[in-house]
Amino acid sequence: MLDATLVCLATAIYFEARGEPFVGQSAVAHVVLNRVQDARFPNDICSVVKQGPTYAWKPDFPVRNMCQFSYYCDGKSDQPTDEQAWQTAVLAAYGSMTGRTYDPTDGATHYHANYVNPEWADVKYQTVRINDHIFYRWEGDR
Numbered sequence: 001m002l003d004a005t006l007v008c009l010a011t012a013i014y015f016e017a018r019g020e021p022f023v024g025q026s027a028v029a030h031v032v033l034n035r036v037q038d039a040r041f042p043n044d045i046c047s048v049v050k051q052g053p054t055y056a057w058k059p060d061f062p063v064r065n066m067c068q069f070s071y072y073c074d075g076k077s078d079q080p081t082d083e084q085a086w087q088t089a090v091l092a093a094y095g096s097m098t099g100r101t102y103d104p105t106d107g108a109t110h111y112h113a114n115y116v117n118p119e120w121a122d123v124k125y126q127t128v129r130i131n132d133h134i135f136y137r138w139e140g141d142r
Helices: 004-017 022-037 045-049 083-097 119-123
Strands: 058-062 110-113 124-130 133-138
Touching: 004 022, 004 045, 004 083, 022 045, 022 083, 022 110, 022 124, 022 133, 110 119, 119 124
Parallel strands: none
Antiparallel strands: 110 133, 124 133
């Protein structure tokens, strides 16, 4: 049985970056971990991954398409179906959580796919692009 925190991180990696090489999956993991260390975000992995507005009448239910990590509130199942991709996501999560992988994002707390241009990207410092994702941190951080 996997630890619940490891499952939270691995699930985020699986749904946000399973088509990326290992370094891209590790990068997504490090964004979550960088947020945990940043006072502007929740201070644990599961809270970071699940961050977003909820309904007043159902506080455990996220508002659709408003989460920090889009897979969490897109209305689709959050159960991995590709066993090999799931195992790779678990390895990326474990390696990142235990310090066995380095942070390839240079401290990034944000990222997006290269085919979108969110408005917040103009006010952040781009640290790196890894395959289909572009990573950022706030100006002045580091």
